[in-house]
Amino acid sequence: xxxxxxxxxxRGKALSDLGILRNSALLIRDGVIAAVGARSKVETLPEARxxxxxxxxxxxVLPGFVDSHTHLIHAASRAEEYELKIAGASYEEIARKxxxxxxxxxxxxxxxxxxLKKRAGAALREFAAYGTTTLEAxxxxxxxxxxxxxxxxxxxxxxxxxxxxxxxTFLGAHVLPAEYRGKAGGVQQYVALLTERLIPEVxxxxxxEFCDVFCDRGAFSRKDSKVILxxxxxxxxxxxxxxEQLTRTGATQLAVQLGxxxxxxxxxxxxxxxxxxxxxxxxxTLLPGCDFHxxxxxxxxxxxxxxxxxxxxxxxxxxxxTSPTLSMPMILSLACTQLQLRMTPAEAIVAATINAxxxxxxxxxxxxxxxxxxxxxxVFDVEDYREIPYYFGVNKCWMTLKKGQPIFQxxxxx
Ligand SMILES: [Zn+2]
Numbered sequence: 001x002x003x004x005x006x007x008x009x010x011r012g013k014a015l016s017d018l019g020i021l022r023n024s025a026l027l028i029r030d031g032v033i034a035a036v037g038a039r040s041k042v043e044t045l046p047e048a049r050x051x052x053x054x055x056x057x058x059x060x061v062l063p064g065f066v067d068s069h070t071h072l073i074h075a076a077s078r079a080e081e082y083e084l085k086i087a088g089a090s091y092e093e094i095a096r097k098x099x100x101x102x103x104x105x106x107x108x109x110x111x112x113x114x115x116l117k118k119r120a121g122a123a124l125r126e127f128a129a130y131g132t133t134t135l136e137a138x139x140x141x142x143x144x145x146x147x148x149x150x151x152x153x154x155x156x157x158x159x160x161x162x163x164x165x166x167x168x169t170f171l172g173a174h175v176l177p178a179e180y181r182g183k184a185g186g187v188q189q190y191v192a193l194l195t196e197r198l199i200p201e202v203x204x205x206x207x208x209e210f211c212d213v214f215c216d217r218g219a220f221s222r223k224d225s226k227v228i229l230x231x232x233x234x235x236x237x238x239x240x241x242x243x244e245q246l247t248r249t250g251a252t253q254l255a256v257q258l259g260x261x262x263x264x265x266x267x268x269x270x271x272x273x274x275x276x277x278x279x280x281x282x283x284x285t286l287l288p289g290c291d292f293h294x295x296x297x298x299x300x301x302x303x304x305x306x307x308x309x310x311x312x313x314x315x316x317x318x319x320x321x322t323s324p325t326l327s328m329p330m331i332l333s334l335a336c337t338q339l340q341l342r343m344t345p346a347e348a349i350v351a352a353t354i355n356a357x358x359x360x361x362x363x364x365x366x367x368x369x370x371x372x373x374x375x376x377x378x379v380f381d382v383e384d385y386r387e388i389p390y391y392f393g394v395n396k397c398w399m400t401l402k403k404g405q406p407i408f409q410x411x412x413x414x
Contacts, residue, residue: 002062004368009311009358016346028375031403064133064376065328066356069315072137075107078320101175108141128408130327131378131397140171152207163402169210195231203235211237215251244268256280262359266300278308283359285313288334289323302341314351333392345386375404
């Protein structure tokens with residue numbers, strides 16, 4: 001059992017501390033962990049005698065994954081662009097021709113709420129099948145008042161109607177919508193729509209906890225990002241930011257200045273950016289699924305970030321354009337094997353659980369297996385935790401529990 005007990009968030013050497021227990025047991029009461037420890041001890045607790053017993057047969061038990069960066073709600077895949085990319089078109093070239101995020105915006109605006117909800121619901125069941133028990137979800141494929149609010153309302157409904165916990169982020173500043181492009185003052189008009197209308201409405205309706213901006217070439221400048229994130233902050237939405245993915249814009253320094261909860265992507269960070277993150281409480285969230293899917297060779301410098309003392313997290317970035325995966329174990333595999341990343345299996349697991357929980361401001365409730373925390377648990381059909389990233393492209397998740405209730409169980413042949 002990987003308890004991950006102890007201090008959160010984890011930096012440097014502490015990122016390798018899994019708090020492993022052998023021959024152990026967990027007692028769950030009303031969805032909360034009541035006791036955890038040696039099996040001989042937990043099983044003799046008076047309360048344990050009457051409890052329903054689940055024997056996981058010596059498999060590896062760990063906290064459910066916390067996927068702290070997803071674009072859950074979208075209308076369709078972008079498989080047509082996948083082929084263009086294989087043929088040599090870059091992500092930015094496709095975006096300039098109206099593909100990319102704007103392609104997803106067109107599809108989302110045309111989709112019904114029912115269709116969007118059905119697609120997201122199916123995805124959530126799949127997330128559970130790979131051991132994820134909490135995820136962050138961003139708006140950002142609507143980019144007008146009605147569509148952005150529609151996405152956030154759907155996230156709220158889904159959060160109430162199915163077991164995986166959804167933490168909402170407002171990403172109205174994903175890219176500039178088509179109707180504002182090529183227009184004098186278009187950017188300023190859209191930024192005003194976000195800061196004066198949408199952010200106050202999202203905050204008043206408690207539709208999101210966080211406000212995010214895609215700060216990059218072809219998206220929003222550092223200056224506009226600052227205005228948007230500060231408006232979010234003023235309205236009680238904590239900042240997160242898409243930073244230094246395609247180009248270095250200085251978004252990381254902005255994130256640190258604003259005390260952002262998380263700074264995500266980071267493929268193009270400078271040494272000074274790494275130092276700034278290391279000195280801050282802003283989580284460096286790495287999304288290697290993106291670089292893998294786009295066939296890029298530049299991953300984020302995980303080793304340098306960890307060695308400098310930054311709080312590193314891992315997430316899928318589940319989205320139809322650059323990272324169509326819901327598998328956190330696959331992300332762990334990439335984090336362990338790809339150049340520049342080279343995280344150890346233990347570091348990758350910590351990054352995908354307790355540190356991700358910290359970036360969502362939920363490290364007191366989830367992310368480790370300790371008394372008083374939610375019984376959010378993943379069980380993997382492996383003998384050694386290192387086999388979780390070692391196997392790739394196959395699903396070794398055997399059982400997932402949310403607040404003590406099974407939400408996934410692998411079908412067995414017998
Ligand atoms: Zn993203």
